[in-house]
Amino acid sequence: MKKDYYEILGVGRSADKDEIKKAYRKLALKYHPDKNPDNKDAEDHFKEVNEAYEVLSNDDKRRRYDQFGHAGVGSSAASGGGAGAYGAGGADFSDIFSAFNDMFGGAGGGRGRGGFEDAFGGGGRRSRASAGIQGTDLKIRLKLTLEEIAKGVEKTLKIKKQVPCKECNGSGSKTGATETCPTCHGTGEVRQASKTMFGQFVNIAACPSCGGEGRIVKDRCPACYGEGIKQGEVRVKVTVPAGVQDNNYLTLRGQGNSGPRGGAAGDLVVVIEEKPHEFFVRNGDDVIYSLAVSFPDLVLGTKVEVPTLDGAIKMTIPPSTQPETMLRITGHGIGHLRGSGRGDQYVKVNVFVPKDLAQSDKELLKGLRKSPGISPEAHGTGTEKSFFEKMKDIIG
Ligand SMILES: [Zn+2]
Ligand SMILES: [Zn+2]
Incomplete structure (x- = not known):
C-alpha cells in the first residue's frame, strides 16, 4: 500500500503551495x-x-491525485519507471533549487559533484540543467x-561533428517538453555504497538515465533519437599565426561537438602538422637550402638563382667559396611566433662532382691537374699533407 502524499509531506489536504514547498524543503534536506x-x-x-x-506542487496532478488517488498520477513512478504517466509541466524544481541556494548563502556555481551544496547548488545546478551536458572536444x-x-595563414576547414538537430532545434523533443528524471528525481546523481575492508564508501556518479541533467526528454525527436544532436558538417575558419611547429595546437573554444539537448559545445583542437618541403629543411625559424655548385664556379664566383619561401631570387657566390659554406639570405625564413620579423634562409654550398663526364671534359681536367697552382700543397693548406705530418709527429 502506497503512502498518502499529504502524509509524506506532513501537510493537510487543504495546504497551499507555499506550505507544500516549505514542507518539501524541510524533508528533502x-x-x-x-x-x-x-x-x-x-x-x-x-x-x-x-x-x-x-x-502536489503541480495543480493538474494534484487535482487528479485528489480525485483518483495514486492511480490518477501513475503510481508506478514510485519504482522509478513509468514516469511518462505524469502529465506535462512537472514540478518547478528550479524554483526549489534556487530556494535551497538562498538557504545556503547563495554560493552556487560549484562545479564539483557530491557536495550537499552542489547537489542542489543553486547556480551550478541550475546552469547545468539549462546548459545540459557539454559536448565533447574534437581534435583534427x-x-x-x-x-x-x-607567413601565417587563414584556413577554412570542413569539420564533421555533432551539430544541433534541426528537427527539434536541439532540444531532443518534438514538443520541447521535459520531465524530471525518475531515476535520480532531478538530482542528476546516483549513489552506490560499496563495502570494503576499510569500511563503506559511497560512490556518486552521474545518473545513467539522464546523464546528470536531472531531466529527461518527453516526446523524443525521431530524427535524433532524443539526443538533440546529429552528425553534420560545418566550415570553421582558423587563423594560424606564423612560426607554428609540428604538434603545436590551437584551441577554438566552443567549436567542438555540440552538447546533447542544448548543452554547450566542446572545443575544437587543431593540431599543426608541417608538410615536408621539397627544397628546404627547417631549423627553428631559419630554413636551409642545399645548393650544388661546379668547381669552376666555386673558384671564380658566379651568380645563381635560388628558391626561397617568397619565390626565386638571385644571389652571388663569391670567388673562392669553400664547400659547406653557409651563405645567408636575411629575412627569408619563418616568421617568429613570438615577436615580429622572420628568420633567415641559409644556402649551404656544396661542390658538384659529375658522375659521367665526356672525354673532352676529362682531358681538360687532366690538364688542370698538371697545373702546379691547383694542388693544396701549392697553397700550404693541403689537408693530406698536414694529415701525414701529424701522423709522423704521433708515431715519432
Ligand atoms: Zn537522472
Ligand atoms: Zn531532434
Whole structure:
C-alpha cells in the first residue's frame, strides 16, 4: 500500500503551495543522501518526498491525485519507471533549487559533484540543467606547407561533428517538453555504497538515465533519437599565426561537438602538422637550402638563382667559396611566433662532382691537374699533407 502524499509531506489536504514547498524543503534536506550516506531508509524517504512534491506542487496532478488517488498520477513512478504517466509541466524544481541556494548563502556555481551544496547548488545546478551536458572536444590535424607557416595563414576547414538537430532545434523533443528524471528525481546523481575492508564508501556518479541533467526528454525527436544532436558538417575558419611547429595546437573554444539537448559545445583542437618541403629543411625559424655548385664556379664566383619561401631570387657566390659554406639570405625564413620579423634562409654550398663526364671534359681536367697552382700543397693548406705530418709527429 502506497503512502498518502499529504502524509509524506506532513501537510493537510487543504495546504497551499507555499506550505507544500516549505514542507518539501524541510524533508528533502533532512533525508538528502549527502546527509545520510549509505542509509537506505533515508534514501527511500527522499524518493518518497520528491515524488510527493512532484505531484502536489503541480495543480493538474494534484487535482487528479485528489480525485483518483495514486492511480490518477501513475503510481508506478514510485519504482522509478513509468514516469511518462505524469502529465506535462512537472514540478518547478528550479524554483526549489534556487530556494535551497538562498538557504545556503547563495554560493552556487560549484562545479564539483557530491557536495550537499552542489547537489542542489543553486547556480551550478541550475546552469547545468539549462546548459545540459557539454559536448565533447574534437581534435583534427591540419597539414601546412612551410610557405604557409612562414607567413601565417587563414584556413577554412570542413569539420564533421555533432551539430544541433534541426528537427527539434536541439532540444531532443518534438514538443520541447521535459520531465524530471525518475531515476535520480532531478538530482542528476546516483549513489552506490560499496563495502570494503576499510569500511563503506559511497560512490556518486552521474545518473545513467539522464546523464546528470536531472531531466529527461518527453516526446523524443525521431530524427535524433532524443539526443538533440546529429552528425553534420560545418566550415570553421582558423587563423594560424606564423612560426607554428609540428604538434603545436590551437584551441577554438566552443567549436567542438555540440552538447546533447542544448548543452554547450566542446572545443575544437587543431593540431599543426608541417608538410615536408621539397627544397628546404627547417631549423627553428631559419630554413636551409642545399645548393650544388661546379668547381669552376666555386673558384671564380658566379651568380645563381635560388628558391626561397617568397619565390626565386638571385644571389652571388663569391670567388673562392669553400664547400659547406653557409651563405645567408636575411629575412627569408619563418616568421617568429613570438615577436615580429622572420628568420633567415641559409644556402649551404656544396661542390658538384659529375658522375659521367665526356672525354673532352676529362682531358681538360687532366690538364688542370698538371697545373702546379691547383694542388693544396701549392697553397700550404693541403689537408693530406698536414694529415701525414701529424701522423709522423704521433708515431715519432
Ligand atoms: Zn537522472
Ligand atoms: Zn531532434
